[in-house]
Amino acid sequence: MSPVDLTEAPNPAGDGCWFSQHMRLVLQSSKRELDVVLLGISILLYMRFT
Structure with missing residues (x-):
């Protein structure tokens, strides 16, 4: 799987x-x-945050 170019969509969290x-x-x-x-x-997301 090729790495993602995060420069287009920066993420605040790792x-x-x-x-x-x-x-x-x-x-x-x-x-x-x-x-x-x-x-x-x-x-x-629901399962992760509840």
Whole structure:
């Protein structure tokens, strides 16, 4: 997996890097995949912060 160029999307937190890379993949994917991934991200964030 190639490294992500964080100069386009700087992250305040170190663990935001995976999110930046993931969003790049999301933007390149289809609408249907986007909906599924956003749902997955929402669930993961909910589980992480509760």
